[in-house]
Amino acid sequence: MTRVATTLKDVAKLVGIHPATVSRALNPRTSHLVNPATVARVRKAAASLNYVPNPMASGLRTARSHTIGVVIPDLTNPLFPGMVRGIQDTLARAGYTPLLVNTDNDPEVEAHVVASLRARRVDGFILATARRDHPFLLELSEKFPVVLINRVTESGQFPSVTTDEMHGIRLAVDHLVGLGHRAIAHIGGPAWSSTGHERAQAFSRAMKSHGLSTARRMAAVDAWSVESARETARALLVAQPAITAIVAANDLLALGAMSAGRSLKLRCPRALSVTGYNDMPFMDIVDPPLTTVRVPQHDIGAEAARLLLSLLRDDAQSPVKHVRLTPELIERGSTAPPLRGD
Amino acid sequence: MTRVATTLKDVAKLVGIHPATVSRALNPRTSHLVNPATVARVRKAAASLNYVPNPMASGLRTARSHTIGVVIPDLTNPLFPGMVRGIQDTLARAGYTPLLVNTDNDPEVEAHVVASLRARRVDGFILATARRDHPFLLELSEKFPVVLINRVTESGQFPSVTTDEMHGIRLAVDHLVGLGHRAIAHIGGPAWSSTGHERAQAFSRAMKSHGLSTARRMAAVDAWSVESARETARALLVAQPAITAIVAANDLLALGAMSAGRSLKLRCPRALSVTGYNDMPFMDIVDPPLTTVRVPQHDIGAEAARLLLSLLRDDAQSPVKHVRLTPELIERGSTAPPLRGD
DNA sequence: CCGTTTTTGGCAATCGATTGCAACCGGACA
DNA sequence: TGTCCGGTTGCAATCGATTGCCAAAAACGG
Numbered sequence: 001m002t003r004v005a006t007t008l009k010d011v012a013k014l015v016g017i018h019p020a021t022v023s024r025a026l027n028p029r030t031s032h033l034v035n036p037a038t039v040a041r042v043r044k045a046a047a048s049l050n051y052v053p054n055p056m057a058s059g060l061r062t063a064r065s066h067t068i069g070v071v072i073p074d075l076t077n078p079l080f081p082g083m084v085r086g087i088q089d090t091l092a093r094a095g096y097t098p099l100l101v102n103t104d105n106d107p108e109v110e111a112h113v114v115a116s117l118r119a120r121r122v123d124g125f126i127l128a129t130a131r132r133d134h135p136f137l138l139e140l141s142e143k144f145p146v147v148l149i150n151r152v153t154e155s156g157q158f159p160s161v162t163t164d165e166m167h168g169i170r171l172a173v174d175h176l177v178g179l180g181h182r183a184i185a186h187i188g189g190p191a192w193s194s195t196g197h198e199r200a201q202a203f204s205r206a207m208k209s210h211g212l213s214t215a216r217r218m219a220a221v222d223a224w225s226v227e228s229a230r231e232t233a234r235a236l237l238v239a240q241p242a243i244t245a246i247v248a249a250n251d252l253l254a255l256g257a258m259s260a261g262r263s264l265k266l267r268c269p270r271a272l273s274v275t276g277y278n279d280m281p282f283m284d285i286v287d288p289p290l291t292t293v294r295v296p297q298h299d300i301g302a303e304a305a306r307l308l309l310s311l312l313r314d315d316a317q318s319p320v321k322h323v324r325l326t327p328e329l330i331e332r333g334s335t336a337p338p339l340r341g342d
Numbered sequence: 343m344t345r346v347a348t349t350l351k352d353v354a355k356l357v358g359i360h361p362a363t364v365s366r367a368l369n370p371r372t373s374h375l376v377n378p379a380t381v382a383r384v385r386k387a388a389a390s391l392n393y394v395p396n397p398m399a400s401g402l403r404t405a406r407s408h409t410i411g412v413v414i415p416d417l418t419n420p421l422f423p424g425m426v427r428g429i430q431d432t433l434a435r436a437g438y439t440p441l442l443v444n445t446d447n448d449p450e451v452e453a454h455v456v457a458s459l460r461a462r463r464v465d466g467f468i469l470a471t472a473r474r475d476h477p478f479l480l481e482l483s484e485k486f487p488v489v490l491i492n493r494v495t496e497s498g499q500f501p502s503v504t505t506d507e508m509h510g511i512r513l514a515v516d517h518l519v520g521l522g523h524r525a526i527a528h529i530g531g532p533a534w535s536s537t538g539h540e541r542a543q544a545f546s547r548a549m550k551s552h553g554l555s556t557a558r559r560m561a562a563v564d565a566w567s568v569e570s571a572r573e574t575a576r577a578l579l580v581a582q583p584a585i586t587a588i589v590a591a592n593d594l595l596a597l598g599a600m601s602a603g604r605s606l607k608l609r610c611p612r613a614l615s616v617t618g619y620n621d622m623p624f625m626d627i628v629d630p631p632l633t634t635v636r637v638p639q640h641d642i643g644a645e646a647a648r649l650l651l652s653l654l655r656d657d658a659q660s661p662v663k664h665v666r667l668t669p670e671l672i673e674r675g676s677t678a679p680p681l682r683g684d
Numbered sequence: 685c686c687g688t689t690t691t692t693g694g695c696a697a698t699c700g701a702t703t704g705c706a707a708c709c710g711g712a713c714a
Numbered sequence: 715t716g717t718c719c720g721g722t723t724g725c726a727a728t729c730g731a732t733t734g735c736c737a738a739a740a741a742c743g744g
Contacts, residue, residue, distance in 0.1 A: 007730055018694050023732060030733085035692060052461045056401040057730035060699045065398065076424055078623065085444065088417075092443075095569040097462060100442055101434075102427065110418060119394045121347075281420065285597060288628025317546060349700055360724050365701060372703090376724060399700035402729050 006049045011234025014045045022046070023341065026053070036171040045317075059121070068308065069117035070098045072128040075103045075226075078280040079250075080128065083149060084155065086301020092311050096123070103129050105155045105223070111136065118144075124308050145311035149304045152194045152322075158313065159238075159249055161304040161323040165195065168293040168327040169202035172247050172275040175291070175329055177210050180337045181273060184212065187233055187257050188220035189249040195262075196220065199249045216240060221253060235265055244273065244338040251276035251283050258288075258334065269336035288333035290291060294303055295327045348391045357386045363550065363670045365389070383554065401463070408649065409527060412440045414470040415447045419566075420622040421592075422470065422664055425460060425491060436651050438465070445471050447565070453478065460486075466650050472500075473534045479513035486664045487653035494664075501653065503665040505564040507537060507636070510635040510669035511544035514589050514617040517633070517671055519552050522679045523587040523615060526554065529575050529599050530562035531591040538562065541591045541619065558582060571598025571680045572605075579606055579614075586680040593618035593625055600632075602678065612677035614634020621672055629676035 012019040013048040015256045017038065024030040025042040027032040034042075045051075059065045070087055074241060081335070084100065091098055099117055110129055117125070124145040130137065132154040140146055141158055176184050186203040191195025196309045219236050221228040231250065233256055237243060246261075248254035254276030261272040268274055268288055276283060276292035285289040303323050311318075354361040359380065366372040367384040376384075386391075412429055414422045426442065433440050442457055445452040455512055456478070459467070466487035472479065472619025474496040480486055483500055492500040518526055518634045530546040542560060549556045561578050563570040571590065575598055579585060589604075590596035590665035596618030603614040610616055610630055618625060624630040645665050653660075 007732095008732095010728080019730085020695080021693055023730095024693085027732085033692075038692085052729055054402070054462065055462055056398045056407065058732070059398040060396070060402050060701090060730080061732045063699075074432075074492065075417075075427055076623065078418075078420060081423055084442075085417055088442070092458070097441055099439055100426075100430070102430065116434070120397055121345075167689090222738075281418065282624045282628065285628050287627070350702095351700080361700085362702075363723055366723090367703085375722075396700055399729090400702070402700080402731090403702045405729075448738080454721080532706085 003056065006051045006052070007137065008051075010049055011046050013041065013232055014049065015041050016164070017042075024325070033038065035193075063121075064123050065121045066096050066261045067120065068096050068098050068305075069114070069122040069125045070100045070128075071110065071113060071117070071125065072102060074102050078282070079150075079278050080107075082297025083301035083304075086298040087305045088301075090302045090305035091309070095307075096305075096309070098126075105132070106213060107135065114140065124312055126304050126308060130160075130193050130194065132197060134193070139163065140143050143341070144310055147304045147308045147311070149152045149300055150195065154194070155296075157320060157323070159321050159324070160305055161193075161307060163295045163300070164324045165198040166205070167309040168277060168295070168329075169199050169247065169329070170206040170291055170319070171212070171329040172277070172291075173206035175202065176245045176273060176275065176332065176335060177212070179245075179273065179335060181210060182338075183217070183240070183242045184245045184247060185217040185236055185240065185243045186214070186219070186237070187229055187248045187253045188218060188286075189224060189253065190222055191220055193224075198251055203247055208213060217243065224250060224252055226252050226256040229253035230260045231256075233257040233260035234263065237261065237266065244271075246272065246274045248274060250275055251278045251280045251290060254292065254334070255286065255288055258290075269334050271289050273335040275335060275340070291335040292330055293331045294326045294330045296325050299325055348393050348394075348509065348630065349396070353388050353393050356391065357383050358382075360491065365382065369374070381535045388620075395415060406465050407463045407464075408438050409462065409464045410438050410440050410647075411456070411462075411464040411467045412442045412470075413455060413459070413467065414442070414444060415453065416444050416553055419675055420624070421492075421620050423645035424639025425470065425646075428640040428645075429647045430643075430645035431640075432476055432644045433651070436647075438651070439676040440468075440646075447471070449473070449477065461477075466654055468617060468646050468650060472663065474536050474539060475534070481682045487650055489646045489650045489653070491642055495536065498664070499662060501663050503642050503667070504537075505637045505642070505669045506666045507540040508544040508547070510619060510637070510671075511541050511589065512548045513669070514619070515548035515552070515633055517673065518589065518615060518617065518677060519554070521638065521677060524554060524586045524680075525559070525582070525584045526589060527559040527578055527626070529571055529578070529588055529590045529595045530557070530560060531566060531595065532564055535566075538591055543587055552624065559585065563598075566594055568594050568598040568601065568654045571595035572602045573598075575599040575602035576605065579603065579608065586613075587615045587677070588614065590616060590618050593622045593632060596632055596634065596676070599613065606632045611676050613681060615677040615680070617677060626674060633674045633677040634672055635669045638667050642666055650676075 008019040008022050012022045025034045025039045075189050101113040126147050128150045130148045130151040130153050134153050142238045148158050152160045199251040204214045219232045221232050246257045248257050254274050257274050266272040276290045279294035280291045345506040366385050367381045392604040421669045468489050470492045472490045472495050476495050476576050488597040490500050494502045530542040546556045551631045561574045563574050588599045592600050596616050599616050600610045608614040618632045621634045621636035
């Protein structure tokens with residue numbers, strides 16, 4: 001425990017030069033200021049001493065922690081680990097480390113964890129917790145580079161990486177219509193969430209383009225949960241027995257809808273077809289395997305990280321960038337032609 | 343962008359005292375050295391200025407980053423997010439931040455990410471990647487507090503938090519025997535993993551205690567994956583058609599076993615009962631719902647964090663502590679009495 | 685061969701908080 | 715009245731890396 005780690009000074013002593021020169025030699029951005037031969041000697045000495053720069057020291061001096069706050073609702077929601085991996089992998093390659101926090105979808109918790117990330121002096125934020133109308137996001141984005149993923153705000157004034165909801169929902173509707181369904185319902189996500197909102201809009205447009213009615217066939221849940229969807233779907237199916245198919249705003253809601261159908265003796269897919277959204281892990285082995293819209297989770301995270309890194313690089317306010325990735329339909333067992341043509 | 347954040351000096355100026363005194367006043371460990379009245383004034387001033395200490399500065403001085411390296415195989419494996427949440431929640435309350443990395447079960451990647459965590463000057467490690475015989479763990483644990491979760495090493499010389507595998511597997515075996523099964527097989531985990539090893543051992547002991555044979559009824563996979571289990575289980579079922587039940591070493595392997603059974607026209611649970619281990623999310627909605635041994639994921643993480651924090655506190659080498667949590671059996675639809683009594 | 689430009693590298697200040705040491709204060713005690 | 719003491723607070727060094735500024739050295743031009 002005499003000496004914990006070797007420092008710049010140790011390397012300098014070994015090479016016989018000043019620590020400042022070592023610093024310059026080791027930093028790619030400044031190494032052109034020092035004689036290539038010296039750089040080589042420094043590199044060798046640093047390697048031989050196992051020198052690793054102390055990020056707290058450099059961070060103190062440069063006021064950059066090389067750390068990114070990543071705020072997600074809940075890591076145990078299988079939608080997010082893939083995105084987090086995408087973020088981690090991309091940030092790591094650029095020398096940044098993500099600091100991960102959960103909010104449990106509670107705005108108060110969110111305010112708290114964001115504050116603690118600021119206390120940690122993160123250099124930027126990736127947020128998966130945007131609400132359509134977000135309280136402190138504006139203030140945050142004035143002080144830090146911010147990228148939203150998955151969800152966005154109403155105003156669209158922040159850089160974001162999302163999927164093309166319109167396209168995804170259209171794929172699901174087209175698929176069901178192609179199977180012969182006409183009476184198709186939508187179980188929408190919470191109204192405060194952009195994904196819920198946009199998918200509902202996308203649903204009614206897609207239906208309209210097929211000349212189909214959505215009257216009394218659209219409902220929204222309070223929370224992205226199986227239970228919430230079960231109740232909502234049950235009420236809808238009871239009120240509208242003609243419904244033969246449900247487009248759910250995400251996989252959890254689809255599971256809830258299937259469960260509601262089961263409780264009403266509507267077996268899926270014979271009596272009721274259901275589609276999900278996201279294609280979370282294991283959706284291929286539930287009963288029945290879920291037809292769903294797959295979003296490229298890893299890519300969303302990776303794109304978001306790239307976007308944030310570019311914001312970090314050119315401080316210049318380039319125009320706000322929105323990246324939209326394209327989802328694809330995964331056809332499985334939860335959809336089939338309706339029992340009787342309508 | 344004139345002034346990024348307020349510092350100790352700002353607070354000191356406002357109160358009219360020396361920064362050192364402010365530091366002492368704000369630090370609970372040293373505030374007894376300062377006049378209570380002064381402490382109060384300092385607190386008020388700090389609050390009014392929104393003062394937040396700079397962790398890089400204090401970290402530089404104290405050589406502690408208040409940061410913990412958390413090394414897991416793969417965040418997208420649903421077993422881990424729960425543990426990570428447990429770790430995060432507990433560490434956060436103590437003012438520590440986890441730095442999360444994945445290894446994809448690759449020892450080389452692990453060496454690399456551990457090195458990068460050391461570069462970040464983490465104060466300790468929580469590792470979910472132990473192999474029975476682990477290369478650099480000893481060296482690491484000499485320099486840092488280390489706690490293992492989920493898996494342990496052969497030698498058992500490192501603090502750890504695990505579940506009682508013996509008990510968990512016994513629950514599964516007892517359950518199947520109680521249903522009337524006699525020809526019970528085991529699909530074991532990879533041999534390099536302590537969980538795989540211990541569960542296999544537990545299985546043969548539990549069977550023995552019932553007076554049942556395990557001869558030619560135990561196999562092990564190469565990797566914790568559905569595919570690997572599918573092949574292994576299929577071979578086993580073909581070679582030993584008398585088998586009526588399978589105890590899998592984890593849920594993924596159980597899913598693989600069920601899939602293998604299906605491909606051999608052995609419907610689960612009528613012709614083949616299967617149990618899993620871990621009770622990952624969604625195991626209640628797969629087809630059929632999986633009977634499995636639930637491990638308290640959040641608690642494992644929380645216990646590990648607590649254990650590490652206590653190691654961080656008393657540097658004194660207290661005896662190596664092993665925490666064992668008790669799993670419970672969750673009975674669902676994948677197990678039933680055998681078709682014909684054996 | 686001398687004056688000038690360009691390289692190269694040293695010096696020292698700086699980032700913000702912590703902490704050993706010393707100084708100061710008022711009061712107690714002899 | 716002088717000494718001592720405990721309680722407070724200030725001073726200054728320190729952690730390790732970065733960087734503006736300047737000086738020495740080298741290269742260059744005429």
